[in-house]
Amino acid sequence: xxxxxxxxxxxxxxxxxxxxxxxxxxxxxxxxxxxxxxxxxxxxxxxxxxxxxxxxxxxxxxxxxxxxxxxxxxxxxxxxxxxxxxxxxxxxxxxxxxxxxxxxxxxxx
Amino acid sequence: xxxxxxxxxxxxxxxxxxxxxxxxxxxxxxxxxxxxxxxxxxxxxxxxxxxxxxxxxxxxxxxxxxxxxxxxxxxxxxxxxxxxxxxxxxxxxxxxxxxxxxxxxxxxx
Amino acid sequence: xxxxxxxxxxxxxxxxxxxxxxxxxxxxxxxxxxxxxxxxxxxxxxxxxxxxxxxxxxxxxxxxxxxxxxxxxxxxxxxxxxxxxxxxxxxxxxxxxxxxxxxxxxxxx
Amino acid sequence: xxxxxxxxxxxxxxxxxxxxxxxxxxxxxxxxxxxxxxxxxxxxxxxxxxxxxxxxxxxxxxxxxxxxxxxxxxxxxxxxxxxxxxxxxxxxxxxxxxxxxxxxxxxxx
Numbered sequence: 001x002x003x004x005x006x007x008x009x010x011x012x013x014x015x016x017x018x019x020x021x022x023x024x025x026x027x028x029x030x031x032x033x034x035x036x037x038x039x040x041x042x043x044x045x046x047x048x049x050x051x052x053x054x055x056x057x058x059x060x061x062x063x064x065x066x067x068x069x070x071x072x073x074x075x076x077x078x079x080x081x082x083x084x085x086x087x088x089x090x091x092x093x094x095x096x097x098x099x100x101x102x103x104x105x106x107x108x109x
Numbered sequence: 110x111x112x113x114x115x116x117x118x119x120x121x122x123x124x125x126x127x128x129x130x131x132x133x134x135x136x137x138x139x140x141x142x143x144x145x146x147x148x149x150x151x152x153x154x155x156x157x158x159x160x161x162x163x164x165x166x167x168x169x170x171x172x173x174x175x176x177x178x179x180x181x182x183x184x185x186x187x188x189x190x191x192x193x194x195x196x197x198x199x200x201x202x203x204x205x206x207x208x209x210x211x212x213x214x215x216x217x218x
Numbered sequence: 219x220x221x222x223x224x225x226x227x228x229x230x231x232x233x234x235x236x237x238x239x240x241x242x243x244x245x246x247x248x249x250x251x252x253x254x255x256x257x258x259x260x261x262x263x264x265x266x267x268x269x270x271x272x273x274x275x276x277x278x279x280x281x282x283x284x285x286x287x288x289x290x291x292x293x294x295x296x297x298x299x300x301x302x303x304x305x306x307x308x309x310x311x312x313x314x315x316x317x318x319x320x321x322x323x324x325x326x327x
Numbered sequence: 328x329x330x331x332x333x334x335x336x337x338x339x340x341x342x343x344x345x346x347x348x349x350x351x352x353x354x355x356x357x358x359x360x361x362x363x364x365x366x367x368x369x370x371x372x373x374x375x376x377x378x379x380x381x382x383x384x385x386x387x388x389x390x391x392x393x394x395x396x397x398x399x400x401x402x403x404x405x406x407x408x409x410x411x412x413x414x415x416x417x418x419x420x421x422x423x424x425x426x427x428x429x430x431x432x433x434x435x436x
Contacts (some may be wrong), residue, residue, distance in 0.1 A: 001200070017163075018110065021164065021168040022169035023169065025168045028255050028258060033255075036247050037251075045388050047378060049390065051164070052376065052378075058130035058204065060131070060134050063397070067397065074395065137367060146360075158270065158281065163262065170262075170263050172288070175291065176288065179288065182284070219349050219416070225344060239382065240328050240329065240386065243386045265382075273378070275350060276345045276348035307419045
């Protein structure tokens with residue numbers, strides 16, 4: 001259905017959406033909540049930007065490629081924030097965001 | 110991250126979003142376009158309802174389960190419409206929508 | 219463009235999306251943050267459910283009406299939670315969610 | 328709630344989402360359907376990009392401003408396409424997209 005160039009990016013975006021939604025929800029129930037606020041904010045934005053990029057690429061829109069630039073930036077900002085925290089969901093989200101940025105970068109090239 | 114009960118539903122929803130976006134875009138470039146209109150409309154709605162269900166389940170929201178009912182209905186309506194058309198993207202979309210409805214039904218049970 | 223029955227509901231949904239996004243962001247910067255968690259969670263879900271309802275009604279989808287039921291429930295849950303907190307953004311969000319539930323209920327009738 | 332600089336942009340984005348969803352749905356029921364395909368595709372993308380920009384600005388995200396660039400481009404592309412067609416919904420959509428691009432441009436400045 002989607003070709004071999006686009007499919008891994010769609011998968012990476014889906015993984016990133018799942019990791020960000022899960023991380024935001026989990027952060028809200030951590031003990032040191034004030035410290036987690038920038039992480040929650042980054043997760044929320046990253047999930048939404050990845051969701052639109054996923055949508056546009058899935059439908060073969062020419063605007064999909066234009067979103068990649070912004071998507072890479074948001075994923076990297078989220079990875080940088082999440083990587084500061086030791087919680088499993090944060091570390092996992094940071095790694096997933098980095099992989100997503102990498103996948104988007106390959107496609108943008 | 111997401112447990113073994115929820116993960117297959119998230120995967121089925123993602124597959125369904127991809128199939129519906131692709132089918133809608135492909136239908137718009139078929140020769141007998143007037144015949145494809147109900148299929149395009151069903152795809153558009155199904156992709157959006159699956160996207161919200163995916164979002165709510167991914168974040169562990171209690172409203173995720175409430176959406177399943179509507180998601181099953183929209184997936185079945187889309188499968189019924191797509192299955193009328195012989196194009197590969199329609200047949201593939203019909204099968205994917207049916208699998209998604211099935212996955213949602215298991216989780217709702 | 220949209221008729222006089224649907225337009226006030228679209229406006230109420232838009233107001234509700236704006237109030238919920240603003241309330242969630244503001245709650246994250248309140249002092250007694252742990253108390254605000256259920257409010258943030260309700261806001262997040264309410265914004266997303268209203269967004270899909272707005273989308274489906276705007277496009278004239280038959281599934282728009284089906285979403286109203288769930289939208290009313292999510293708006294009322296969000297109003298109930300927000301109304302427990304004295305912050306302006308919470309009180310404003312509670313009132314906006316109640317108006318949105320009311321508008322959806324009129325259309326569903 | 329939202330300040331006097333951001334509120335008119337949120338309103339313009341909401342109007343644009345409504346016009347694009349309505350135009351896409353209406354185009355699908357026009358007689359010369361093949362001619363309307365680029366318009367339907369532009370509407371679909373424009374509605375989705377405006378929806379994310381609306382979301383990010385409503386929550387006060389720093390990424391909201393980054394999306395403006397892309398949003399302006401998508402609105403202008405949609406206006407250019409819609410303005411080629413005489414249907415009321417196309418002409419109305421073209422004008423609304425142009426106003427939205429203008430509002431986004433003021434905020435980006």
